[in-house]
Amino acid sequence: MLDIKLIRTDPEAVKAAIARRGDDTSSIDEVVELDTRVRAIGTERDDIRAEVKQLSKQVGLLHKEGRGDDAAALQDQSRALGEREKALSDEADDLAATIRSLLLNVANMPAPEAPDGLTEDDNLELRVENFDPAGYADHQRVPHWEVAEALGILDVDRAVRMSGSMFVMYRGAGARLLRALIAYGLDRNRDAFEEVRPPTVVKTETMIGTGHLPKFADDAYHLERDDLWAIPTAEVPLTSMVAGEILDQAELPLRLMAHTSCFRREAGSAGRDTRGLLRVHEFDKVELYAFCTPDQAQEMHMEILGRAESAISDLGLAHRVLDLACGDISGAGARTFDIEVFAPGADRWLEVSSVSWCTDYQARRANIRYRPEGEKGTRFVHSLNGSGLAVPRVWAAIIETYRQADGSVRMPEVLLPYLGGMTEIPAPA
RNA sequence: GGAGACGUGGCCGAGCCAGGUUGAAGGCGCUUCCCUGCUAAGGAAGUAACGUCGUAAGGCGUUCGUGGGUUCAAAUCCCACCGUCUCCGCCA
Known part of the structure; x- marks a missing residue:
């Protein structure tokens, strides 16, 4: 499997190397695009998770103090966030799986010293x-x-x-x-x-x-x-x-x-x-x-x-x-x-x-x-x-x-x- | 194949049966510093990986065998799988 970071930072170099094998390079472009999306979604998902975590801690404290009504309100809020988190999380997982299966089918980059030629x-x-x-x-x-x-x-x-x-x-x-x-x-x-x-x-x-x-x-x-x-x-x-x-x-x-x-x-x-x-x-x-x-x-x-x-x-x-x-x-x-x-x-x-x-x-x-x-x-x-x-x-x-x-x-x-x-x-x- | 017990950080080992500042007590090991003629002993601090954002400091997230589920919240509850140990059976 190739390094996703290298693909992200220098896709042209990766494509040039893959092309020396005679392999199709279109999946590299696809990976770059999906990678951008999965990171954006991941960031949003992580922010929501952080929020849910904070809310849950507060719920715990409120219960301890016997303020069940206040806790219930936060629980509703957290539940709603949880649904969005779940949706984003599923989407991110799907994208990550797609990226992985694309990458698994991309062969290694030949060393620069490897001779040119396809057969x-x-x-x-x-x-x-x-x-x-x-x-x-x-x-x-x-x-x-x-x-x-x-x-x-x-x-x-x-x-x-x-x-x-x-x-x-x-x-x-x-x-x-x-x-x-x-x-x-x-x-x-x-x-x-x-x-x-x-x-x-x-x-x-x-x-x-x-x-x-x-x-x-x-x-x-x-x-x-x-x-x-x-x-x-x-x-x-x-x-x-x-x-x-x-x-x-x-x-x-x-x-x-x-x-x-x-x-x-x-x-x-x-x-x-x-x-x-x-x-x-x-x-x-x-x-x-x-x-x-x-x-x-x-x-x-x-x-x-x-x-x-x-x-x-x-x-x-x-x-x-x-x-x-x-x-x-x-x-x-x-x-x-x-x-x-x-x-x-x-x-x-x-x-x-x-x-x-x-x-x-x-x-x-x-x-x-x-x-x-x-x-x-x-x-x-x-x-x-x-x-x-x-x-x-x-x-x-x-x-x-x-x-x-x-x-x-x-x-x-x-x-x-x-x-x-x-x-x-x-x-x- | 049958019955039971169990799987926590580099290692040992608490927490789980009463879910909530627990990324996780305590110990060992390791690193740095102090003390010391050297060593030993002693004192102080630090000590996971990965992802992502950031020039950086750092922030956020994930990971307590693996994968699902329940819940506002899971190392802790439920299910499946993988593995380990003990006893029985079988066997080169």
Whole structure:
């Protein structure tokens, strides 16, 4: 949610920033107008309330003195004021609700440094690492869904039978590799991030708090009987962890990480990327998350990007880093870097991490503040998030990249400590 | 799932059953000042957030788990919801 005060004082700057995303700016004008009205009404309402309070005190005193008749006259007066107060109050509440719902649908302002452009074609490729398109052998050019089925490490057919399309099941060495990736993703950030294992299903108000509802209701799984939602990312519970709290500056930056299952209905992408692990309804992810002061935000953004990227490069996978164009940044982000890994078998780049700096946009919505040292009052924190390791697509890229000429799949060096002696997945007999 | 108790400021804890200068006693903690060779002890003052008006000082309003209701007036009465604790049941 954007700062209403900024919109009030400099609506043109806000509109200019929003326009860089290609978003409609008319709601900003609407907010400015409604805001003026709600404040005028609020002032009048508060004056009446003050009057009612004064009158009520007098009524109390008069009753004490036994002057009931005088009190009755004041009560009538106060009752009449109360009716007006109620009307004004209702109107103010309606306007405030309208303003809020307008604001909830306005995305964050992109950072000035975010590249211009409205689509993914405008994303800036910052660097490409470890990638030589001509360097892959034929045996690496087989898509993981074929390799994995042949090796018996991915059982899509049976998963579909029990849960429907776009659900998968890892088996044997495949399940073990998945477990290793999760442990690897967590362990390499253990030096600075607190490991959290939050609930996987949350209440409606929690989903609203992070902005995943009501806008993305169609993308989330809902357990109707208990009115609970399956989280689409650990970002939801991690943000809610400190919602409504005032943090000490000394606690910042607060670094958190969590491995969870993530559930997505993918309602808008039915029929797209349905092969193998490209797009699934349930997947494992290690999420990195930080709350910090505005001064710490830039550095923290780079830190999370660095950690996510090194996790990929230490696995020996080809990857690239994109600086997303304004129009391609998701709603809460002010600036986002994507990491894409190259899957030689599927012959395409797969997004495995989206590292976003959300400025105070999420904090304002979830009401997360801190007390700046040496200042009185509070300020909203900045929040940042990024996938430390999104398992399925990394798993897929490993299976394709590390496939040997004999059909076996070698395991990346850095995962060996997590694989209990398994150095390869043997070729099918 | 059943029965009961309860939810007050950074924390502890009164007030609620008899609604009225109670934004809320008292204590702890914290900040500043005084005293003191240092520390401890002691004394004084201050110590919520948010909204809005104001250059400011400050004014007004909201907030006693959340949301409704009753009333001239609600921390106090009524209803719903959320949560905590105790006992019983069930359970990995």
